[in-house]
Amino acid sequence: MKRGELRSLDIAALWRGLSRPDPTGIDRVVPPTGFTAQLTVFAAAAMAFLAVFALALALATGRLAERWSSELAQTVTVRISAPPDQIEQQVATVMQVLQTTPGIAESRQIPDADVEKLLEPWFGPDVPVEVLPIPRLIEVTETGDGIDADALRLRLQGEAPGAILDDHTRWREPLVRAASRLRLLGLFSLVLIAAASAAMITLAAKAALAANGQVIRVLRLIGSRDITIATAFVRRFTQRAALGALLGSVLGMVAIWALPTVDEAGGFLTGLGFQGWGWLWPLLIPLVAAAIGFWATRSAALRMLREVR
Known part of the structure; x- marks a missing residue:
């Protein structure tokens, strides 16, 4: 069987294992508490909290660039000295x-x-x-x-x-360009947060696999397949990543909601936060975290199980 086909079967088997209850109880191989569990939940929560702010920055600067581009483009000023x-x-x-x-x-x-x-x-x-x-x-x-x-x-x-026409082009374009770059910075921060989350979950999964090496050998002796063992780790770490990300997202949304408004801050804020349906965007972060946990744990588990014989 080709390697690509094997990977497809691995993914399908892992997904079936995640989508139904564990009748064998093999999930108990993965410690429900301890260092790796706490590390996974904390890392996912912290990264989700930061992701909420990065997402708010990207959305706010996008609105700011659009507002400056549309509103200031329709007005000019005549200065008379x-x-x-x-x-x-x-x-x-x-x-x-x-x-x-x-x-x-x-x-x-x-x-x-x-x-x-x-x-x-x-x-x-x-x-x-x-x-x-x-x-x-x-x-x-x-x-x-x-x-x-x-x-x-x-x-x-x-x-x-004595009259001078100012169409705001000289300072409007740099402001719009700066806002656009801030939006790209926010999106790039989201990518870095996702990569850091994947790295942290991978390290936690490897630590859990290494700590349970003897148990894994026994499971193989009694006929358990690698995909079955990997499913246990993927299930647990995916759940922990989703739970931590949900907690961090809620805390981040509360922190964004608690920020002072533009009027309360004397007009110096640019409206950092979410508006209207934009409040639904942070709810996607736990789903993304679960997907990252799935792929990171799957990759780490299958790689280590091939090495441990």
Whole structure:
């Protein structure tokens, strides 16, 4: 029989052994408590806890990149800097230019109170906006077709020399790129967590197999097949991985839920957490942990059973 066919039979036999009760009681070969049991449950719980945060980071930065890309792409700002005796005239001129520019849905001058809020993180509350040389800001909302930014810049330069059009491209693109990279970092962290979990479960399974080497030899003498012995270890370690991951996932979800909201944190958080149906994603972590436990234990058990004769 070819090696690939043998592996397929091993997987099928292991799956049948996992999906039905153990009538032979061979599961008792694997110690239900002890160092390996505690190590498997703890490692799975810790990795699942970290996986919840990595998943929350990936989802939150994905939402952030999408929001920055969509919202900021539809708005531009006109900044007007001029001598005090000319500032009002240039503001009126800019507003007139914007009203006659195709592709603009709405334009409004940002009030001093809103400017004060924008400057509050740097200058503190009660900023004396009226005595500072702060330029006037006009917020422009584009239509779906958008505007010709270059043509509008030339027109503003000719009619209001103190007006500068800022379409946010200079700082929007780096922010979106940074958010996208953070999302990739979160996904890469999930891969590392899965790999570390597999390595830890493999070590625990090998330790359990090594500790029960004499029992395994006796089972072979009385006619037990390697696949039957391996099923006992796979069953126990898969259950432990799933149980630990379920515990870690629940704790991680509680920790995410307990995080302060954006308003409570003064607006400095980006909304780390889950929203709506996104809370269902962490529930997949125990299933993934069980699959990792299955494959890691299967690989370790069959390899060691071939070596121990």
